[in-house]
Amino acid sequence: xxxxxxxxxxxxxxxxxxxxxxxxxxxxxxxxxxxxxxxxxxxxxxxxxxxxxxxxxxxxxxxxxxxxxxxxxxxxxxxxxxxxxxxxxxxxxxxxxxxxxxxxxxxxxxxxxxxxxxxxxxxxxxxxxxxxxxxxxxxxxxxxxxxxxxxxxxxxxxxxxxxxxxxxxxxxxxxxxxxxxxxxxxxxxxxxxxxxxxxxxxxxxxxxxxxxxxxxxxxxxxxxxxxxxxxxxxxxxxxxxxxxxxxxxxxxxxxxxxxxxxxxxxxxxxxxxxxxxxxxxxxxxxxxxxxxxxxxxxxxxxxxxxxxxxxxxxxxxxxxxxxxxxxxxxxxxxxxxxxxxxxxxxxxxxxxx
Numbered sequence: 001x002x003x004x005x006x007x008x009x010x011x012x013x014x015x016x017x018x019x020x021x022x023x024x025x026x027x028x029x030x031x032x033x034x035x036x037x038x039x040x041x042x043x044x045x046x047x048x049x050x051x052x053x054x055x056x057x058x059x060x061x062x063x064x065x066x067x068x069x070x071x072x073x074x075x076x077x078x079x080x081x082x083x084x085x086x087x088x089x090x091x092x093x094x095x096x097x098x099x100x101x102x103x104x105x106x107x108x109x110x111x112x113x114x115x116x117x118x119x120x121x122x123x124x125x126x127x128x129x130x131x132x133x134x135x136x137x138x139x140x141x142x143x144x145x146x147x148x149x150x151x152x153x154x155x156x157x158x159x160x161x162x163x164x165x166x167x168x169x170x171x172x173x174x175x176x177x178x179x180x181x182x183x184x185x186x187x188x189x190x191x192x193x194x195x196x197x198x199x200x201x202x203x204x205x206x207x208x209x210x211x212x213x214x215x216x217x218x219x220x221x222x223x224x225x226x227x228x229x230x231x232x233x234x235x236x237x238x239x240x241x242x243x244x245x246x247x248x249x250x251x252x253x254x255x256x257x258x259x260x261x262x263x264x265x266x267x268x269x270x271x272x273x274x275x276x277x278x279x280x281x282x283x284x285x286x287x288x289x290x291x292x293x294x295x296x297x298x299x300x301x302x303x304x305x306x307x308x309x310x311x312x313x314x315x316x317x318x319x320x321x322x323x324x325x326x327x328x329x330x331x332x333x334x335x336x337x338x339x340x341x342x343x344x345x346x347x348x349x350x351x352x353x
Contacts, residue, residue, distance in 0.1 A: 002033045003304060004094040005052060007066040008040030008073070008105030012126050012138035013285035014293030015066040018100055020057040021297025027054060030305055035094060040101070041108055042073035044085045047092065061290060064283045075108055082111055089117065096309075098300045100124050103329050106312060110325040113310040120303045121312030121325055122296050126281060129173035132328040133314035137293035142169065142280040143179045149276055150184030150217060157215040163205060163263055163271040167256030169280050170221030172332040176280070178339055181219035182346070189343055190220040190259065193334050195227035198259070202266035209269070216269075220259050295320050 003026060007015050019036070026032035034052035037043030050056070050068070060067055075081030089097070096118035099109040102125035113119045123130045128139035146168045157164045166186075168176045174191025181189035188204055190196045205216050260273035285293065292315070299313040299320040311322035 001030070001095045001304070002035065002093055003301075004035050004037055004044075004089065004092075004097045005068065006037040006040055006043060006097070006099055006101075006105075007068045007070045007124070008099065008101035008108075009070060009124065010072075010102075010126065011065050011070050011281055012124050012136075013064050013141040013281070013283065014137035014289040015068075015070075015100060015124065016057075016060040016063045017285065017290050017293035018122055018124075018137070018297040018300070019052070019067065020060050021294040022098055022301045023052050023057045024054070025298050026301045026304075030301065032301070035092065036068045039069045039071040040073050040105065041075050041085070042071045043068070044088055045073065045075055045078065045081060047088050049092070061294075062284045064281075064285065072104065074104070076111055082108075082115065085112065086115060086117060096120070096304055098122060098304065100300075102127075102130060103332070106325060107329055109312075110310070110329060113325060118304075118309045119325075120300050120308065120322075121328070122300050123312055123314065123328060126176070127170050127173055128175040129171075129332045129334070130328055131331055131333045132312070132323045134317065135292065135315055137289045137296060138281075138285065139175065139179075140288045140292075141283070141286045142176050143183065144286055145280050145283070146176055146180035146219075146276055147183040149274065149279075150180060150186060150219065153274055154185070154215075154217060157217060160270065161214040163216045163218065163260070163267070163269050165218040165220060165256045165260040165263070165271065165273045167220050167222055167254075167273065167275040167277075169276075171223040172334075174221040174224070174335050177219050177221040177224075178335050178343060182343055184217065184219070186219040187216040188218040190218065190224045191335055192221055192223040192225065193340075195225045196220075196259075197227045198262040198266060201259075202263055205263065205267055205269065209267075218259065218263070220255055222255055224255055226258070 036050045036052040038048040100122040106121040109119045126138045153164045256273035260271045264271040296313045303322045312328045314323045
């Protein structure tokens with residue numbers, strides 16, 4: 001069988017491990033051939049490809065990024081884009097596709113499935129918010145990087161009696177913020193699931209300072225929304241640029257600066273913001289993510305040969321399985337109540353507001 005592979009959306013530690021595992025098992029156990037499509041769905045639209053053989057995947061397990069590169073191209077937004085994808089796949093003799101990406105990338109995967117093409121998805125989102133699977137690869141790496149950063153700013157915050165606000169990734173869900181905030185001992189954690197009030201946060205920090213702790217750490221997810229001052233208003237996002245990408249997303253960033261300025265104004269405490277940004281995506285994946293991504297790649301090629309079309313690989317407990325794409329795409333997975341309660345239980349005042 002000739003199988004195409006693409007990686008779409010934001011890059012993520014572990015992508016190369018998925019590619020490597022699928023190609024190696026496909027060649028060794030199923031006698032498959034592979035073609036890599038470059039830059040996500042753009043590669044399918046424009047027939048930009050590279051051969052994927054054993055030499056191509058040699059040594060890529062510990063590498064960050066993706067050897068196939070990526071983009072946020074959405075064929076469904078192009079006139080005749082989906083039909084062009086199908087025509088190109090037919091011309092190239094591709095029998096099936098393994099599509100590695102988040103809900104945006106795999107929404108296109110699902111549209112091709114609805115049109116009768118053979119597809120299998122692999123869940124990829126550093127935010128860990130894809131439904132149907134217990135954990136996405138890349139998340140553990142991002143949490144490790146964020147936690148190390150929080151550990152490092154503790155010492156400078158304490159030395160200067162400062163409040164330091166650390167902005168981490170998390171568009172719709174606060175998994176990275178909660179995990180790294182708990183692991184790093186943050187005093188306040190702000191997540192998209194709950195619009196925040198700067199006055200409440202400031203009161204929490206004042207009570208901490210009154211107890212003799214003259215520095216504080218605040219962790220905020222980039223997609224956190226400030227609660228409106230009046231009940232009729234809407235919570236608002238902080239963005240870095242106007243316009244939206246082809247999947248309808250605004251470019252987030254800068255909430256850390258907004259929170260830091262608000263805290264300093266309301267408390268009088270010297271406050272600084274640290275925006276981790278793309279450092280959370282970069283570098284080599286952790287051992288956990290290398291193993292999880294490898295298992296996803298092996299699971300994807302097995303689904304192909306089980307004719308499990310229209311499914312996406314998922315981690316359920318300790319087992320790799322497949323679930324329908326529509327189940328994974330139906331909604332974003334929010335931070336669980338038990339995890340929020342764990343954070344709340346560490347403080348005498350609520351750290352998640």
